[in-house]
Amino acid sequence: MTMFFDPFRELDRVAGQLLDNRQGPRFMPMDLYRDGDHYVLNADLPGIDPGSVDIDVDGQVLTIRAERTARSAEGVTWIARERSSGTFLRQLNLGQGVDTAGISASYENGVLSIVIPVSEAAKPRKIAVQAAGSPAQVEAAAVES
Template identity: 75%
Template sequence: MATYDPFRDLDRLASSLFDTRRGPRRMPMDLYRDGDHYVLSADLPGIDPGSVDIDVDGQLLTIRAERTLTQGEGVKWITREREAASFLRQLNLGQGIDTESIAANYSNGVLTVTIPVSEKAKPRKVEVVAGNEAPTIKAHESSEEPQPIEQ
């Protein structure tokens, strides 16, 4: 059996009145590089996958999502702490990203965006050949990493 807390409703009212966050909220995310691509994982619990919108405009990646709550007819709420909300995150993609091949998946409340590094941006090593032969270029991967994503 739940106990009644007379201050809970007052606390909730004060929080809603003094909440300075208006508009879209930021979604918590992780970003890491795995080989030739970056992986962005963002927490979006309770989001309808159809509400997730990902746009790439030049070098700007924008993720938007909406959480809507159902309003059952004749429902009598005991407590309601989850809110409908809009989420927004924008990332500046540096040079060297293959923006045409960005892919996304939403599963178990986590949005995963795979951001590949373009072929032109992958590190290469030029081999120098001595002698009178015409110079040839051989591409090899280097251990240096470009930094194509800025938050």
């Protein structure tokens, strides 16, 4: 098996290992967007067992935690080992305009998708304007128009 040596990639890998020598949670990349009356969060978690994914809501804080275990075999000589293992963690402050009771999640092809509905109070709505005078005259004028 032939491997091409890229000195810059190797330097980046070594620097990453030296600077990221922490034992704590790893970072998980994510996208967050609003689609109509709900928010959608997509987080990349490739190679993670769906059973190890834990999603909690405490007040207005959403916490996503997942675990990737390192695969090791006896007598194996590693040529390259770039996939990080350990705990992945992300926390988001949801704010006041979401329905925390209606949050749902799914996991497919290494992507965790969380749907966060907007609360009824935070949805856009029309407000009726009442003119000075009796409400009966305003309603009659509106019907005639």
